[in-house]
Amino acid sequence: EIVMTQSPATLSVSPGERATLSCRASQSISSSLAWYQQKPGQAPRLLISGASTRATGIPARFSGSGSGTEFTLTISSLQSEDFAVYYCQQYNNWPPAFGPGTKVDVK
Amino acid sequence: EVQLVESGGGLIQPGGSLRLSCAASGFTVSSDYMSWVRQAPGKGLEWVSVLYSGGSTYYADSVKGRFTISRDNSKNTLYLQMNTLRAEDTAVYYCARTRISTLYYFDYWGQGTLVTVSS
Numbered sequence: 001e002i003v004m005t006q007s008p009a010t011l012s013v014s015p016g017e018r019a020t021l022s023c024r025a026s027q028s029i030s031s032s033l034a035w036y037q038q039k040p041g042q043a044p045r046l047l048i049s050g051a052s053t054r055a056t057g058i059p060a061r062f063s064g065s066g067s068g069t070e071f072t073l074t075i076s077s078l079q080s081e082d083f084a085v086y087y088c089q090q091y092n093n094w095p096p097a098f099g100p101g102t103k104v105d106v107k
Numbered sequence: 108e109v110q111l112v113e114s115g116g117g118l119i120q121p122g123g124s125l126r127l128s129c130a131a132s133g134f135t136v137s138s139d140y141m142s143w144v145r146q147a148p149g150k151g152l153e154w155v156s157v158l159y160s161g162g163s164t165y166y167a168d169s170v171k172g173r174f175t176i177s178r179d180n181s182k183n184t185l186y187l188q189m190n191t192l193r194a195e196d197t198a199v200y201y202c203a204r205t206r207i208s209t210l211y212y213f214d215y216w217g218q219g220t221l222v223t224v225s226s
Contacts, residue, residue, distance in 0.1 A: 087152055092209050
């Protein structure tokens with residue numbers, strides 16, 4: 001089974017600043033990686049699939065990059081509504097698996 | 108507009124059974140792939156099961172043999188029958204429309220229904 005790790009566990013950022021979140025797979029997953037945003041009490045929302053393709057309605061300040069085992073989600077200028085937990089998920093190898101999440105909070 | 112609304116959660120004793128429902132609108136469940144994903148309190152996300160449009164089903168090892176995913180095309184509704192429940196099944200259960208590219212990712216999610224397994 002592929003193990004997904006995310007760093008840091010918590011990222012403290014000021015509004016308007018750039019946030020960079022990392023996700024690592026224990027073996028190569030090509031570009032089969034998705035990112036989700038989850039706010040307290042809400043369901044996850046798909047942000048990115050295929051490592052870099054934004055989902056419908058996702059603002060351009062969210063961008064994804066990487067392939068193989070190393071991936072990055074960048075939020076170019078944090079807005080108040082972006083403070084949340086972010087999960088990566090691999091869908092290249094059985095079973096599909098999520099990372100433990102990165103919480104982005106207000107500095 | 109795609110909407111998913113889960114129901115059926117609650118408090119159940121270990122060893123008991125529960126059936127979750129997920130009513131869909133804005134698309135046809137039978138024409139898409141559908142999954143259940145769960146989240147234990149304060150924890151991360153865990154994929155549970157998928158139902159293909161063609162009817163094939165797949166399960167996580169943690170629930171195989173105990174859970175059954177199904178759908179009612181006439182009601183455009185997805186189900187998860189959960190038997191022999193354990194304390195570790197306690198979680199919010201989300202249904203999610205599922206996209207296929209090698210394996211599965213999830214583009215629309217319901218609001219979730221909480222299942223608590225406790226005596």
